[in-house]
Amino acid sequence: MSYKRSSLMQERMEQNRLMILQAARELISQGGFKDAQIQAIAERAGVSSGLVYRYFANKSQVLIEVLSDAIQHEIRILNHIAEENASPTVKLQKAVTAFVKRAMNSPQLAYSLMFEPVDAELEHERFRSKQLIKQSIKGVLAEGKISGEFSFEDLDTAALCVVGAMTFVVIEPLNPSRNVMFDQNYKDYFVKQVAEFCVNAVQYQEGK
Template identity: 80%
Template structure:
C-alpha cells in the first residue's frame, strides 16, 4: 500500500513539474522571458509559487529546462533527417529548411530561446544547445565530404558557419520589436534562400561543375 502511495506521489510530482514547464513555455511564446516570472508561471500552472520553488531553485533553472526541452526536440528532428536515405546535399537543405521554418512558425518563442538578452547561466545553456545542433550538422557535412558532394576544408568550421547562418540570420524577421507579419509566400522564399545559401557555401564546386 505504501508503495502504491509512493508511486502515485511520484506521478503527481512529475505531472506538476511538466505543467510548470509547459506554463513557462507558453508565457515565453506569448511575451518572451520577461513575462515568464515565477508568480506568472505558478498562476498559469494553477499552483503556488512555493510549489514552483520545490522543483526549481530559481527562474533561470525553469527557463534553462524549457530551453533544453525545446532544443532536444529540434535536435531529434535534425538527427532524423541526418539518418535518412537522402543525399548529403538534400539532407543539408532539408535540415536548414526545417529548422528555420519551425522558428518562423513560432517567432516569439524562437526569438526568446535564441536571442533575447538573458543572464549568463541561461546564455551558457544556449551555447550548449548550439553545440548539439552543430554535432548533427557535422554529421551531415561529413557524409557530404565523403561522398564528394561538399568541398570545404575544415569540418568543424564549416559546421559552425552553417549553424550561424541558420540561427542568426533569423534575428531580423523574428525580432518582435519590429512588429512585422510575414505571409506564407515570404516565409517560403526566405527559408529557401537560407537553405540554398548553406548548400552553396559547402558545395564541391569542381564536382558540381563536372555534373552540369
C-alpha cells in the first residue's frame, strides 16, 4: 500500500513538473522570456508560485529546462535524418530544411530560444545546445567527405559554418520587433534558399 502511494505521488509530482514546463514554453512562444515570470508560469499551469519553487530554484532553471527539452527534440529530428538511407547531400538538405522550417513556424519561441538576451547561465546552456547541433551536422558532413560528395578543408569549421548559417540566418525574419507576418509561400522559399546555400557551400565541384 505504501509503495502504491509513493508511486502515485511520484506520478503526480512528474505531472506537475511537466505542466510547469509546458506553461513556461507557451508563455515564451507568445511573448518571449520576459513574459515567462514565475507568477505567470504558475497561473498558466494552474499551480501556486510556491509549488513552482519546489521543482525549480529560480526562473533561469525553468527556462534552461525548456531550452534543453526543445533542443533535445531538434537533435532527435536531426539524428533521425542523419541515420536515413539517403545520400549525404539529401540528408544535409533535409536537416537544414527541417530546422529552419520549424523555426519559421514558431517564430517567437525560436527567436527567444536562440537569440533573446539572457543571463550567463542560460547563455551557457544555449552554447551547449548549439554544440550538440554541430555534432549532428558533423556526422553528415563527414559522411559526405568520405563519399566524395562534399569538399572542405576542415570538418569542424565546415560544421560551424553550416550551423551558423542555419541558425543566425533566421534572426532577421524571426525578430519580434519587426512585427512582420510571413505567408507560407515566403516561408517555403526562404527555407529552400537557406538549405540550398548550406549544401552548395560544401558540395564538391570540379576545380573547387
